[in-house]
Amino acid sequence: MIQVLLIEDDLMVQEVNRQFVEQVDGFTVVGVAGSGVEGMERIRELKPDLAIMDIFMPQQDGIETLTQIRQEQLPVDVMVISAANDQKTIQRMLQYGAVDYIMKPFKFERVRQALEHYRSMKLALENSGPVSQSELDRMLHRSKQQGTEASNTASGVSAPHNEAWQSAAEELPKGLQVVTMRQIAQFLIQQSRPLSAEEVAEGVGIARVTARRYLEYLEKSGKVRLDLQYGVGRPVNKYVISSR
Structure with missing residues (x-):
């Protein structure tokens, strides 16, 4: 225990x-x-x-x-x-x-x-013995990569570890972190509907203002698509992973 x-x-x-x-x-x-x-x-x-x-x-x-x-x-x-x-x-x-x-x-x-x-x-x-890089990556980044990537391949959605996502990670503005970006992308990939910045922040466990900064960057880089949802009052910005 x-x-x-x-x-x-x-x-x-x-x-x-x-x-x-x-x-x-x-x-x-x-x-x-x-x-x-x-x-x-x-x-x-x-x-x-x-x-x-x-x-x-x-x-x-x-x-x-x-x-x-x-x-x-x-x-x-x-x-x-x-x-x-x-x-x-x-x-x-x-x-x-x-x-x-x-x-x-x-x-x-x-x-x-x-x-x-x-x-x-x-x-x-x-556990005794050396740890491989892939094992360490899973420990540090909470990776469920195999199951998620298989599901994403079937649906035509790219996982946040391929070359396109790597390019987006390398171009991150100052103050943004690769690990957080990938956690947000992984979370969005697993969702069946567009989410607001507040919902993403709650799901990933970060501040809403922080989630909004990452989502805006991902939307500009084409990895996330902005979905305006209209109701009573102002439209709500919601985000969904891009299938491109």
Whole structure:
């Protein structure tokens, strides 16, 4: 069992996190903490595999806590579940090694995906022997490439790893990342209908403004098609993967 420590000051969110974690096979919550200071104490005491923490907490916030974890070289992985959605905070948490970042409000499916990916990565890295590049790629990029590519080939839609997509990746504007672009493309490929930037942001687990920047770039590069949907009020921009 993968042992999880929850570091969250909101008792209701803490309980939701507990229920979500324990619904995923292979995970158990071994402790909770209501602040970064208490979280550090519990990490030293319980030695969990994974700490799931908030950013906004009393006494010591998530950024300070993760910084301290790295300074003390404690062998615990960290996953963030927080309402913090500014790029600077997200970047700092990722730079300090957060394995995933989920923004509130969140759904069980997003937490499940994050935990299952973490479990696969942890098990793969604990196996003895060398790791191949393809295995490492699957661990780092959550690739389900074989099944998805087979489905996409049948439907005539290109997967986001071929030469055309590689060209788009190489031309990314400053501030955009290849991994995020491919996650968005992979998510869109798996959908049966056009999605708004908000729906894409929720599905991938990124900020809406960030999703919009990538979608606008992909639309300009011809990889994504803009589908204006009209209803009451202004038309809604929705995006669908291009079949060209």
